[in-house]
Amino acid sequence: MAVEVHNRTETQIMTYDTYTLEKDLALRARAEAALPAGVYGHMNSRIVSPAHPQFISRAEGGRIWDTDGNEYIDFICSYGTNLLGHHHPKVDEAARKQQALADCTSGPSPLIVELAEKFNEKVAHADWSLFAKNGGDATTICVSAARAQTGRKTVLLAAGAYHGATPAFTPMMGGVIESDRAYQLTYDYNDIDSLNNAVAEAGDDLAAILVSPFKHDSLVEQELPTQEFAEAMRAICDKTGAALILDDVRCAFRFSSGSTWETINVLPDLCAMSKSVANGYALSVVTGNNKFRDGVSQVYATGSFWFAAVSYAASLATIAAIEEEDVINKLKASGTLLRDGLNDLANSYGFKLNQSGPVQMPLLMVEDDPKFEKGIYLCSQAAQRGVWLHPWHNMFICSAHEEKDIKEALDRVDGAFQALRKEFGEG
Amino acid sequence: MAVEVHNRTETQIMTYDTYTLEKDLALRARAEAALPAGVYGHMNSRIVSPAHPQFISRAEGGRIWDTDGNEYIDFICSYGTNLLGHHHPKVDEAARKQQALADCTSGPSPLIVELAEKFNEKVAHADWSLFAKNGGDATTICVSAARAQTGRKTVLLAAGAYHGATPAFTPMMGGVIESDRAYQLTYDYNDIDSLNNAVAEAGDDLAAILVSPFKHDSLVEQELPTQEFAEAMRAICDKTGAALILDDVRCAFRFSSGSTWETINVLPDLCAMSKSVANGYALSVVTGNNKFRDGVSQVYATGSFWFAAVSYAASLATIAAIEEEDVINKLKASGTLLRDGLNDLANSYGFKLNQSGPVQMPLLMVEDDPKFEKGIYLCSQAAQRGVWLHPWHNMFICSAHEEKDIKEALDRVDGAFQALRKEFGEG
Numbered sequence: 026m027a028v029e030v031h032n033r034t035e036t037q038i039m040t041y042d043t044y045t046l047e048k049d050l051a052l053r054a055r056a057e058a059a060l061p062a063g064v065y066g067h068m069n070s071r072i073v074s075p076a077h078p079q080f081i082s083r084a085e086g087g088r089i090w091d092t093d094g095n096e097y098i099d100f101i102c103s104y105g106t107n108l109l110g111h112h113h114p115k116v117d118e119a120a121r122k123q124q125a126l127a128d129c130t131s132g133p134s135p136l137i138v139e140l141a142e143k144f145n146e147k148v149a150h151a152d153w154s155l156f157a158k159n160g161g162d163a164t165t166i167c168v169s170a171a172r173a174q175t176g177r178k179t180v181l182l183a184a185g186a187y188h189g190a191t192p193a194f195t196p197m198m199g200g201v202i203e204s205d206r207a208y209q210l211t212y213d214y215n216d217i218d219s220l221n222n223a224v225a226e227a228g229d230d231l232a233a234i235l236v237s238p239f240k241h242d243s244l245v246e247q248e249l250p251t252q253e254f255a256e257a258m259r260a261i262c263d264k265t266g267a268a269l270i271l272d273d274v275r276c277a278f279r280f281s282s283g284s285t286w287e288t289i290n291v292l293p294d295l296c297a298m299s300k301s302v303a304n305g306y307a308l309s310v311v312t313g314n315n316k317f318r319d320g321v322s323q324v325y326a327t328g329s330f331w332f333a334a335v336s337y338a339a340s341l342a343t344i345a346a347i348e349e350e351d352v353i354n355k356l357k358a359s360g361t362l363l364r365d366g367l368n369d370l371a372n373s374y375g376f377k378l379n380q381s382g383p384v385q386m387p388l389l390m391v392e393d394d395p396k397f398e399k400g401i402y403l404c405s406q407a408a409q410r411g412v413w414l415h416p417w418h419n420m421f422i423c424s425a426h427e428e429k430d431i432k433e434a435l436d437r438v439d440g441a442f443q444a445l446r447k448e449f450g451e452g
Numbered sequence: 453m454a455v456e457v458h459n460r461t462e463t464q465i466m467t468y469d470t471y472t473l474e475k476d477l478a479l480r481a482r483a484e485a486a487l488p489a490g491v492y493g494h495m496n497s498r499i500v501s502p503a504h505p506q507f508i509s510r511a512e513g514g515r516i517w518d519t520d521g522n523e524y525i526d527f528i529c530s531y532g533t534n535l536l537g538h539h540h541p542k543v544d545e546a547a548r549k550q551q552a553l554a555d556c557t558s559g560p561s562p563l564i565v566e567l568a569e570k571f572n573e574k575v576a577h578a579d580w581s582l583f584a585k586n587g588g589d590a591t592t593i594c595v596s597a598a599r600a601q602t603g604r605k606t607v608l609l610a611a612g613a614y615h616g617a618t619p620a621f622t623p624m625m626g627g628v629i630e631s632d633r634a635y636q637l638t639y640d641y642n643d644i645d646s647l648n649n650a651v652a653e654a655g656d657d658l659a660a661i662l663v664s665p666f667k668h669d670s671l672v673e674q675e676l677p678t679q680e681f682a683e684a685m686r687a688i689c690d691k692t693g694a695a696l697i698l699d700d701v702r703c704a705f706r707f708s709s710g711s712t713w714e715t716i717n718v719l720p721d722l723c724a725m726s727k728s729v730a731n732g733y734a735l736s737v738v739t740g741n742n743k744f745r746d747g748v749s750q751v752y753a754t755g756s757f758w759f760a761a762v763s764y765a766a767s768l769a770t771i772a773a774i775e776e777e778d779v780i781n782k783l784k785a786s787g788t789l790l791r792d793g794l795n796d797l798a799n800s801y802g803f804k805l806n807q808s809g810p811v812q813m814p815l816l817m818v819e820d821d822p823k824f825e826k827g828i829y830l831c832s833q834a835a836q837r838g839v840w841l842h843p844w845h846n847m848f849i850c851s852a853h854e855e856k857d858i859k860e861a862l863d864r865v866d867g868a869f870q871a872l873r874k875e876f877g878e879g
Binding site for chain 1: 479482485488493511516518528530534544552555556558559569581586588592598600618620628
């Protein structure tokens with residue numbers, strides 16, 4: 026295995042020796058003053074690694090460039106909004122055409138009907154669809170629809186799962202009061218006993234079970250759902266009339282052009298999608314079946330920008346591209362190549378990687394690394410060689426990641442493993 | 453007063469006789485099936501009038517076109533997101549340039565710093581700013597920041613005020629449970645006694661007072677705040693350490709390039725803005741002072757599209773245009789011309805109009821019309837003549853409404869008053 030530090034001469038400086046974040050650090054100092062405490066939320070680079078830049082100036086396909094001109098092959102993919110690559114020609118062209126007509130006006134564009142019909146056609150459980158802006162808007166509407174339909178209050182959710190940054194669900198408790206979490210009970214993902222216990226505790230007040238397509242919590246191994254677990258949920262909801270709500274915000278369109286649990290033949294009643302549904306244009310979607318049509322119709326779902334036609338045009342083009350370009354198989358192929366290559370690299374340097382979850386949304390952890398020190402160091406070193414990885418949040422493959430990009434990324438990461446071996450001994 | 457039905461030959465068909473919504477009605481039937489119950493939220497045209505079209509295909513400046521090709525001079529202005537006119541050249545050019553670089557990536561653009569610095573410079577109370585997507589995101593963050601900072605829970609808000617479609621604030625109760633409204637007390641707008649009573653009831657648990665720049669509830673007369681009322685709020689918050697939160701989502705940038713209460717010299721601690729801040733590109737803003745910097749830093753504020761750089765570029769261009777083009781004075785001049793012209797028209801047909809609120813955001817009510825029958829009829833007739841008015845929600849002027857547009861609108865509305873007189877007698 027070659028251990029040369031990768032040195033690209035044809036684009037930006039990419040060697041460890043000359044890598045600098047000078048401009049980025051100067052901007053961070055301004056951000057500390059101008060924003061409450063620097064960049065906030067999941068975009069705060071401090072949560073990734075000390076070496077990752079904070080600001081991104083340019084994006085193309087599956088690559089991004091920071092303000093110092095460093096290029097990265099990007100396996101965060103905008104935390105999931107980048108599905109087809111930045112500046113996908115057909116998506117951007119559809120958006121431009123619609124922008125020339127109208128975006129936000131005093132009424133929705135006819136595209137709202139076309140897009141809802143498209144979701145109803147593609148998503149197996151969908152009899153109706155509606156559109157919002159944040160993933161959290163969509164999950165909130167699902168919960169409200171379930172409560173309106175059933176006249177009950179209690180919602181079950183997996184302990185530790187992320188369902189958005191609203192007071193009801195945010196993982197950080199600053200500003201949250203206990204009433205924001207009233208009528209919530211938790212179960213453990215893939216644990217049918219814990220699910221049954223929560224159902225028993227809810228008694229006759231069970232409004233909904235909220236679940237992610239797979240366990241994609243930060244900091245712990247990802248877990249695919251067992252068939253029994255998913256089917257148990259479906260059976261409980263069928264029996265009680267509660268809504269099975271799939272929080273597909275992060276996953277939708279990376280596994281299927283419908284809801285992600287169509288891949289295991291378990292259909293939810295309500296589904297929240299966002300992130301990749303318009304390839305980076307801001308949009309979220311609620312799809313539902315006729316059992317919950319009355320309920321959702323009672324919910325006042327609206328927002329100033331929820332009817333923005335450009336995002337609808339982008340979503341229609343994204344859905345078309347998924348099939349025309351065989352996107353899901355491409356994601357699988359590239360994800361598999363990356364996973365196998367990273368395993369080979371790690372092994373060659375005497376490390377073992379634990380790569381969990383589906384290859385389209387991999388989580389990378391170095392074995393024997395309880396405090397993530399090796400993982401953070403590895404990702405820092407990868408960043409300095411132009412590969413953007415994350416040490417404890419799931420990553421994303423986009424369909425602009427071609428075989429040659431994955432191979433180039435592995436070439437670049439080779440030096441990061443070399444540095445890891447130097448820093449942490451023989452693994 | 454001329455009573456000819458206005459007939460524009462140079463653009464679309466605009467005569468009462470040939471006005472049709474045939475395509476619109478066909479689309480509405482499809483929308484009933486594809487969406488939960490037709491178009492939802494504030495964009496549901498059924499809430500405006502039976503004659504208003506549901507769908508809008510094209511927009512330019514201060515005009516919109518429906519799917520049947522009918523043109524409207526638009527005084528709803530996308531419920532406030534249209535401030536400078538659709539397709540403002542400098543705003544759209546800034547957005548296009550940024551789109552060519554990057555929109556949503558794995559980190560924010562440097563523009564987030566530039567835009568925060570711009571808000572901090574323009575908004576008198578702002579020591580820091582942060583950006584989100586919905587107006588409701590911004591008001592929610594303000595409340596969470598106040599609770600985090602003070603360690604208290606109770607929030608005061610005006611009875612009947614609209615603060616977004618979240619479970620905590622939505623005016624429709626479908627899917628809302630009582631815990632969503634825990635720790636809320638109400639006062640009556642402009643009623644200092646009711647405010648003092650609510651403060652007394654909150655006791656030592658007062659976290660925040662939430663208030664709109666003026667009373668702009670639907671279905672009732674708008675009211676400007678009295679100086680005493682606004683100052684009483686400021687004094688209570690100064691005394692108790694509670695946050696004065698201005699919900700400037702609907703009003704921001706139509707009265708000042710800072711927060712709207714700068715016009716009466718009362719500064720909030722926290723302010724939520726949205727709607728017009730990027731001239732139709734999806735963006736909301738929280739601005740705050742240093743007293744609440746720690747509090748807001750504890751709130752996990754984030755969303756998949758909150759760091760979209762195109763909206764930041766659009767907002768920077770919007771802020772520049774407001775000053776370069778003397779937008780606020782233009783809105784006042786056009787709004788005054790419209791108000792005076794509508795009054796004259798109404799009087800000439802034996803009606804009286806009650807036009808409340810500031811001229812930039814007028815609310816139009818026909819006197820002696822408790823069930824809004826005359827207002828709805830008038831707005832229906834105006835729609836059929838190519839003027840988009842609202843019978844019970846505040847309207848909006850945009851700076852693309854030039855004097856000639858207002859005069860043309862009044863010409864068109866003349867026929868609507870003629871029809872109103874025919875339908876409802878001599879007024």
